[in-house]
Amino acid sequence: MSATPSETSWNERIIREFRANNGKVGGMFDGVPLVLLTTAGRKTGRPHTTPVVHLRDEGRHLVFASNAGRPNHPDWYQNVLANPQVTMEIDTEKGHVRPLATRAVALDGDERDHWYERQCALDPAFRQYQEKAARKIPVVALYPLDLSTDAARNRMIGEQLIRHHDELRAALRDVRGRIDDLLAGGPGLADPGRPADLAAQLRRHCLTFCHDLQMHHTRENGAFSAFEDEFPDLAPAIERLRAEHQVMEKALTDFETLVEEGPSGRDVERFRAQLDRVVAGLEDHFAYEEANLLPAVGVTPPPR
Ligand SMILES: [Fe+2]
Ligand SMILES: [Fe+2]
Structure with missing residues (x-):
């Protein structure tokens, strides 16, 4: 229930x-x-x-x-x-x-x-x-989470961060591709002849991306506390990362509302504009996070 x-x-x-x-x-x-x-x-x-x-x-x-x-x-x-x-x-x-x-x-x-x-x-x-x-x-x-006890587990946490970022990048590329395909194919989802389930598919993929990113940030906000405790020098970087999460959270909530309501008619353009607002700065955020957190847990940041 x-x-x-x-x-x-x-x-x-x-x-x-x-x-x-x-x-x-x-x-x-x-x-x-x-x-x-x-x-x-x-x-x-x-x-x-x-x-x-x-x-x-x-x-x-x-x-x-x-x-x-x-x-x-x-x-x-x-x-x-x-x-x-x-x-x-x-x-x-x-x-x-x-x-x-x-x-x-x-x-x-x-x-x-x-x-x-x-x-x-x-x-x-x-x-x-x-x-x-x-x-x-x-x-x-x-x-x-306690980062003071197990160096091998710390490295795993760092490697997991890289993997999650790569998964989110792939999901974002997929959602953007779907939106572009719809835009290239005609003026809107309500056109006669357009397969009805395209709208449902887009909606599903957008929501999955939204929830995965929200969950990623929620878990990171918790993990940041463990980083602050173990590596006090990281406090300014973590403050910036938390603030960026907050900005993205607002844009994500708006995007989620838009997706829940639609898509219908000519909303795909609005989708893309709001998604662009969500992900503005996301790549920089990922790179800054990797550059600052990974060395602390013994992982070399990948070249971006
Ligand atoms: Fe983050
Ligand atoms: Fe992250």
């Missing part, structure tokens, strides 16, 4: 309040320790953000897939099973929320029971959730 529109706007209000007030949310959540989790939608690839209660356990964080006692697992948990990379936003002593890249591991057996019981002792509502839900409520441990 996915969220209803009223649940979505309720969630969005909590998320805005959380980010604006260093993790504090009033009303029924007053005093409740919350974090925001962003997972990749298992069907759409779209970033999916949700507030959840958490418990600290030394370096890790425990979260509970209670779904307020509903019979089904929450979407975020099902997303985590498909992809355990989770961006967690959490309050800080500096007075602003910080995103952390984490890896999710579902607990089992006695360890799961121990931590669920602990949460019930802190908040009896969790006992009611367990009684109401006809399923064992999962407990998930989130392990924040």
